[in-house]
Amino acid sequence: MKKMHHLQIEPGQIGEFVIMPGDPGRCHLIAEHFENPQLIAQSREYITYTGKYKGLRVSVTSTGMGCPSAAIALEELIMSGAKHLARLGTTGALQKKINLGDIIIPTSAVRLEGTSVEYIPIEFPAVADIDIVDALIKAARGKNQKSHIGIIMSHDAFYKGSVFTDPDFLKREQVWIDSNVLSVENESSALFTIGYLRKVKVGTILTVVANHLTRKVITDEEKINPIFHRMTDICLEAFKNMEKE
Amino acid sequence: MEQVQYHIRCKKDEVNKAVLLPGDIERANYIGTKFFHDSVKIVDNREFHIYNGSYENKPVAVCSTGIGCMSAAVAIEELTNIGCKYFIRVGTCGSLSSQINPGDIIIATGAVRGDGASKEYVPIEYPAVADYRTVTALRNRAKKENTDYSLGIIRTHDAFYMESPFAFGDYKKRVAIWAEAGVLAIENESSTLFVIGSLRKVQVGAILVVAGNLITGKKGTKDELQKSIDKAITIAAGALVDL
Numbered sequence: 001m002k003k004m005h006h007l008q009i010e011p012g013q014i015g016e017f018v019i020m021p022g023d024p025g026r027c028h029l030i031a032e033h034f035e036n037p038q039l040i041a042q043s044r045e046y047i048t049y050t051g052k053y054k055g056l057r058v059s060v061t062s063t064g065m066g067c068p069s070a071a072i073a074l075e076e077l078i079m080s081g082a083k084h085l086a087r088l089g090t091t092g093a094l095q096k097k098i099n100l101g102d103i104i105i106p107t108s109a110v111r112l113e114g115t116s117v118e119y120i121p122i123e124f125p126a127v128a129d130i131d132i133v134d135a136l137i138k139a140a141r142g143k144n145q146k147s148h149i150g151i152i153m154s155h156d157a158f159y160k161g162s163v164f165t166d167p168d169f170l171k172r173e174q175v176w177i178d179s180n181v182l183s184v185e186n187e188s189s190a191l192f193t194i195g196y197l198r199k200v201k202v203g204t205i206l207t208v209v210a211n212h213l214t215r216k217v218i219t220d221e222e223k224i225n226p227i228f229h230r231m232t233d234i235c236l237e238a239f240k241n242m243e244k245e
Numbered sequence: 246m247e248q249v250q251y252h253i254r255c256k257k258d259e260v261n262k263a264v265l266l267p268g269d270i271e272r273a274n275y276i277g278t279k280f281f282h283d284s285v286k287i288v289d290n291r292e293f294h295i296y297n298g299s300y301e302n303k304p305v306a307v308c309s310t311g312i313g314c315m316s317a318a319v320a321i322e323e324l325t326n327i328g329c330k331y332f333i334r335v336g337t338c339g340s341l342s343s344q345i346n347p348g349d350i351i352i353a354t355g356a357v358r359g360d361g362a363s364k365e366y367v368p369i370e371y372p373a374v375a376d377y378r379t380v381t382a383l384r385n386r387a388k389k390e391n392t393d394y395s396l397g398i399i400r401t402h403d404a405f406y407m408e409s410p411f412a413f414g415d416y417k418k419r420v421a422i423w424a425e426a427g428v429l430a431i432e433n434e435s436s437t438l439f440v441i442g443s444l445r446k447v448q449v450g451a452i453l454v455v456a457g458n459l460i461t462g463k464k465g466t467k468d469e470l471q472k473s474i475d476k477a478i479t480i481a482a483g484a485l486v487d488l
Contacts, residue, residue: 107374107377108355108372108374109372110370110371110372111370111372112370120422120426121357121422122369122370123357123358123359123369124357124398124426124428125355125356125357125358125372125373125374125398126372127354127355127372127374127398130354130377130380130381130396133377134377134381149377150443151371151372151374151443175367175368176371179367179371179443179444180443180444180446181371196397196398196426196427197426197427199427
């Protein structure tokens with residue numbers, strides 16, 4: 001079998017269930033939850049581990065930041081046999097009631113990025129797979145984890161829309177705040193769009209590391225890591241439940 | 246909002262909170278008189294015909310929207326103004342998949358925003374997504390009714406005579422991009438209803454019966470379609486009760 005151009009994995013080397021963090025540095029943390037994790041490949045921003053969770057073959061592959069690299073990761077994972085995929089990442093809240101450390105499970109995403117538009121015209125909705133959304137919500141509830149469920153926004157230019165930007169960024173984001181968009185991140189809309197086009201199930205679970213309205217930020221990785229462990233537990237349990245159905 | 250709404254001619258709390266939204270006036274009358282108990286027609290103005298009634302002993306309503314997102318937006322805005330919270334569109338559509346035949350049932354998870362009305366509300370990048378709780382309620386009721394359905398994205402648009410079996414010229418070419426994307430079917434109201442639902446924080450879903458197939462040219466007989474429409478109404482009314 002030929003190796004995938006970027007991920008450097010071969011079909012058969014990954015499970016049908018894959019967790020996709022943005023940061024390659026988080027793959028190891030996520031793989032700690034697998035039984036017998038094997039490092040499969042490491043190339044550019046893409047790191048892949050495969051292992052088992054309660055008997056289910058699972059993998060983790062990082063996507064790097066942004067939709068261009070996330071789209072490559074998703075396409076090559078699908079070509080390698082992935083069927084159920086969950087992005088696991090961080091996000092900046094756009095609503096006052098959403099606190100740092102909260103969990104968001106998006107139903108869909110605003111397509112404010114360039115990648116998905118190369119796939120299909122902009123009027124197409126970037127909708128998460130409802131079976132994955134349901135499974136994530138149920139798994140979170142099963143672990144007594146509250147979550148916000150709704151629409152998020154995905155965009156490309158971090159320094160045009162983050163707490164580290166000029167004070168005018170909220171003006172640009174006001175239309176989304178007013179439209180009840182929960183938060184901002186950089187990958188989900190392309191992942192949801194491509195997932196639908198390729199007929200695989202893609203969802204997302206995010207933790208809030210900044211609030212654009214209060215300007216509060218978590219920068220301490222040690223505060224973020226326990227939340228990533230919890231989100232990994234939720235993801236894996238959701239996968240396990242989907243396997244049963 | 247004590248004042249009478251401009252088009253639907255009713256006031257706060259005069260319409261039950263859970264509402265079926267057919268396009269066709271006749272279908273609103275059919276649902277109100279044949280499916281609801283103790284039903285009362287409370288509005289008959291333009292394309293908006295409204296009944297209050299009960300289904301499985303719970304208060305429900307039905308309001309026709311007319312064809313297209315323009316009048317559908319008026320209906321859902323004014324119903325929301327007077328306190329309605331749960332909406333399920335029940336209608337017909339044209340299939341874009343050779344696997345989905347006339348009489349088949351579709352539950353929409355989202356809609357392509359090929360309409361004009363929703364663009365006046367929020368930029369086009371914003372997703373027209375069905376409320377996930379309503380989608381789940383519809384799926385659960387379909388299962389209870391032993392009814393197969395297709396689940397996925399549909400396309401909403403404005404110009405019937407550009408994209409339908411009755412359209413001018415090569416309509417198959419115009420819809421090919423959506424068919425290839427796995428869009429299940431075409432209809433005329435859901436995208437705006439979904440967008441307004443997200444903006445105004447009310448729950449909106451849609452269940453559709455395939456009237457014809459744009460790819461294969463197959464059409465259903467009137468009797469076949471009526472059977473499926475009855476099924477879709479039963480599923481939708483049941484889902485409203487569960488929400």
